[in-house]
Amino acid sequence: MNTGVKITVFAAALAATFGTAYGVGAAIDPAAADQDSAAHSEHDRPAPAGHGGHGGHGDPTPAGLQVSEAGYTLDLKTSRVTAGVKSELHFAIRDRDGRQVTSYRREHGKELHLILASRDLVTYRHLHPTRAADGTWSTPVDLPAAGAYRVFADFTPDAENATNLTLGADLAASGAYRAPALPEPSATTTVDGYTVTLNGDLRPGKASELTLGVSRDGRPVTDLEPYLGAYGHLVALRSGDLAYLHVHPNGEPGDGATKPGPEVSFTATAPSAGTYRLFLDFQHNGTVRTAAFTVRTGEAAPGSASKPTAGEEHTGSNHQH
Known part of the structure; x- marks a missing residue:
């Protein structure tokens, strides 16, 4: 695509989610509350053939890895919160001229779907923010543990030729951090x-x-x-x-x-x-x-039988994961 795409480069102390910034295994360290703001670098990539966030096939870049795409940018106004404390998360979607978007196409009953997940994939939230007249979105959040989180905004602008987008940005939760292990695969x-x-x-x-x-x-x-x-x-x-x-x-x-x-x-x-x-x-x-x-992917887990998609021959063997 001709438009430069900005991808979030998380600050060093938060980017090393499982490293020394928060501690490894059972070690507990304080997560700094005053991390530097995320820096942005630009790179070019081909225009996507379909929206990867919704299961598009052949997309060169998975959705949610970029903060800007197709002229729209996720402006995360709240970059850090305190773990265990109820906070208010504010953000906006800006167009290529820097204006906050105020018109969206409704999908599954909402103008915008907001997903929040911890980098260790243990904490997950599907949130429903409210939009002010000026295009600022807000929603309460209460994150249980300190660490690095990712915010995903899934939306379609109400504009000519606009397609569905999922933009992502990093969020830090300060406090004492213990790195949990990802649960083992189970069906x-x-x-x-x-x-x-x-x-x-x-x-x-x-x-x-x-x-x-x-x-x-x-x-x-x-x-x-x-x-x-x-x-x-x-x-x-x-x-x-x-x-x-x-x-x-x-x-x-x-x-x-x-x-x-x-x-x-x-x-x-x-x-x-x-x-x-x-x-x-x-x-x-x-x-x-x-x-x-x-x-x-490609590994078996007890109790799960693989189902072929339509038109795909079933060999009779079970794939488990």
Whole structure:
């Protein structure tokens, strides 16, 4: 693309998330509250063929790694907060002339979706900020642990020829930091008494079906409620750089074919081999819950059967992860 793309280069003490800035393993060190502001460097890359944040195929750069793209910039006005203290996060989207954007296309019931995740992929938030008339967005946040976080803004400007974008910026939470280990891959997880099971194999550079089944007290949940226009929303983040993949489910409520559970299926393509954290948001009995999984592409984990995509021959062997 001709427009220079700015990518966030996190300050040295925060960029080394698992290094000496916060401590390694069981060591506990204070995270500095006065880290320097993130610097930005420019580089050129080809224009994307589709929006990687929503499962586009063949994108040269995964979504969420850049702070600016296609003439729009994520202006994160709150660059640091204090861990364990409720804070207000402020940000705006600016156009190529520096003006704050005030007009968006609604997608899944919202003008903008905000994802916040820790660099260690243990903490995850799907937030719904409010927009002021001048284009400034705000939302309360309460981060449980000190460390480095990434903020993703997923939106489509209401402008001619505008496409969906996911821009990312770094956020620091100060306090005593202990680096947690990423949970091991497993096909099953529990949240608030619900058991969620993952079937399918996340593949690098190739579309595959991921199916997540929800049960409670051993019984399948067949009355999932629509949440933001779907029975589930799935976000995948790559360990290391937090490349962002937001995949919408196959089918939607009211289409005459999609059932309200117990399974919600997605078609996803991993941008590369590696380790990912998958976060499923689903709603039942009026409450939204998030189920998290660790997935390594190309590796098996107990209890997960791989499902081929349409038109792909099934050999009969099971892929587990």
